[in-house]
Amino acid sequence: MVFRPAACLAGAKLLRETLRISHGEMLCLGTLTRYQSSAWKLRGTTIMSEILAAWTPRALSVLRIIAGLMIIEHGMAKLIGFPSVPAFAKLQPLSLLGAAGFVELVGGALVIIGLFTQPACFVIAGEMAVAYFMSHAPKSFYPLLNGGTLAIMYCFTFLYLSTAGAGPWSVDAAMKKR
């Protein structure tokens, strides 16, 4: 079928006026009929997707900053003692957990500001995979029972971030611009 955006738009406008519905309702209708009709392809498929897709780079930066904040928290709890977690009270800095804390602290700070994002994220993803298989996987096969859900989530989020990069709100992007 030949794709004619102008005709699709005119058709959508006519339909909206005939049915006397608002733009918002039209959006819902369009989203629902997305897979049924190819005549709807332009406005149906895309109003929602277009708006969301336009935000992808910024959403990537937001995801990166939040993931960095979450991971630096673990590093701070392990090495600085804030927030104080009883399980980490007697932690030695020169142990495996201390090294994990170091990776989380430094890596987390780099990820938050978005400097050397891709290598930093790659290292954190690796660390999380090791953490999962060393401390969670032996307890049970199911992540819900071995408490490793968060480690898996971190591992794959950072693995993804290591491929997608830092997005526009980052030191990396600012340096590239200069």
Place this chain on the structure above:
Amino acid sequence: MDKFDKLLAAGEPVLRSIFRIITGLLLFQFGVAKLLKFPPGTMFEKVQALSLFGAAGMLELILGGLLILGLFSRLVAFILCGEMAFAYFIEHFPRGFIPLLNGGTLAIMICFACLYLSCAGGGPLSLDAALRKRTG
């Protein structure tokens, strides 16, 4: 460094699909634990199907399943993002401000992962992509 970045960046579309599948699986397991009580022995043993937790379980079970398959990824991820934000503020936030201490780190991570997926879409390994290819 630049070479390494480029090497990693080549895997972006496929990794996005894998990221989506893993996020879906993690949500799905909560739905299964809340409603179908599998695996046994989790903290969700006493969740009633017709309660707030049950409703959350329903969303996680159905929408988590759809997220794994990659059908209507954007819409589904958007709803799940809202559900997780709701869960964080109802269940975790009253216990304290710091996520590490109120146990809400996972809820935040899933919330923002879903927010990102709702913007970026499901990637190449999804039913969405397969359907788009078929309908042209």
